[in-house]
Amino acid sequence: xxxxxxxxxxxxxxxxxxxxxxxxxxxxxxxxxxxxxxxxxxxxxxxxxxxxxxxxxxxxxxxxxxxxxxxxxxxxxxxxxxxxxxxxxxxxxxxxxxxxxxxxxxxxxxxxxxxxxxxxxxxxxxxxxxxxxxxxxxxxxxxxxxxxxxxxxxxxxxxxxxxxxxxxxxxxxxxxxxxxxxxxxxxxxxxxxxxxxxxxxxxxxxxxxxxxxxxxxxxxxxxxxxxxxxxxxxxxxxxxx
Ligand SMILES: Cc1cc2nc3c(=O)[nH]c(=O)nc-3n(C[C@H](O)[C@H](O)[C@H](O)COP(=O)(O)OP(=O)(O)OC[C@H]3O[C@@H](n4cnc5c(N)ncnc54)[C@H](O)[C@@H]3O)c2cc1C
Numbered sequence: 332x333x334x335x336x337x338x339x340x341x342x343x344x345x346x347x348x349x350x351x352x353x354x355x356x357x358x359x360x361x362x363x364x365x366x367x368x369x370x371x372x373x374x375x376x377x378x379x380x381x382x383x384x385x386x387x388x389x390x391x392x393x394x395x396x397x398x399x400x401x402x403x404x405x406x407x408x409x410x411x412x413x414x415x416x417x418x419x420x421x422x423x424x425x426x427x428x429x430x431x432x433x434x435x436x437x438x439x440x441x442x443x444x445x446x447x448x449x450x451x452x453x454x455x456x457x458x459x460x461x462x463x464x465x466x467x468x469x470x471x472x473x474x475x476x477x478x479x480x481x482x483x484x485x486x487x488x489x490x491x492x493x494x495x496x497x498x499x500x501x502x503x504x505x506x507x508x509x510x511x512x513x514x515x516x517x518x519x520x521x522x523x524x525x526x527x528x529x530x531x532x533x534x535x536x537x538x539x540x541x542x543x544x545x546x547x548x549x550x551x552x553x554x555x556x557x558x559x560x561x562x563x564x565x566x567x568x569x570x571x572x
């Protein structure tokens with residue numbers, strides 16, 4: 332028996348109209364970030380989907396009426412096809428399933444809610460190593476129909492990028508708040524060090540390089556410390572299996 336992920340706190344940045352930074356792309360729900368901060372409370376995810384799903388859908392529909400499909404350059408299509416079919420066209424290399432399992436195990440062990448610098452750095456080194464193998468994935472079966480191995484080869488490429496982004500963000504944030512507990516920075520848990528870390532971690536992947544910015548949180552109604560948090564008898568506890 333082991334715990335499973337209930338919710339992804341980080342995600343794609345959107346504005347109040349659910350627009351992403353990619354023109355013509357709207358997003359809502361768990362794939363986005365910013366609504367819940369460092370911890371999503373029970374029941375709020377469904378409410379988020381209803382509220383922001385409606386906004387995103389309406390905005391996207393309105394935009395669709397104004398524009399046509401546009402043109403995609405042939406060169407881009409060829410490049411993407413090569414990337415997607417690469418593992419099917421190889422006869423040897425690395426098995427996607429093994430690498431996928433390795434990513435999952437590393438994320439579970441070192442990048443879960445309890446993390447520390449040593450473990451995060453260790454995981455990061457492994458992820459870089461897995462990232463170097465992305466172009467060497469191969470599938471034993473060559474079918475294009477219901478080929479789980481092929482699907483995993485595509486997944487591994489995205490998973491390892493995302494794993495590196497999450498690990499970099501966790502390494503940068505030297506404090507503990509809610510579902511981010513740095514064992515080497517236990518102070519301020521669970522409410523966080525708002526003086527130094529009242530920021531959002533904004534990560535971009537450009538030309539294979541991870542770029543992280545700290546963007547100050549804009550508090551427009553209630554600032555941290557302006558409301559009283561009632562103490563309850565059951566304290567926050569952290570357990571490492
Ligand atoms: C066990 C569990 C219990 C939960 N209980 C509650 C609860 O009690 N209350 C609450 O509010 N929230 C709860 N949540 C959270 C809530 O269910 C989710 O946050 C919410 O359903 C997310 O909805 P979504 O539409 O944003 O994403 P999803 O429901 O994950 O939908 C994303 C969809 O995109 C599809 N997809 C993915 N990749 C691709 C691709 N490349 N191409 C095309 N499609 C793709 C997926 O197949 C999926 O159908 C729970 C979550 C879990 C895991």
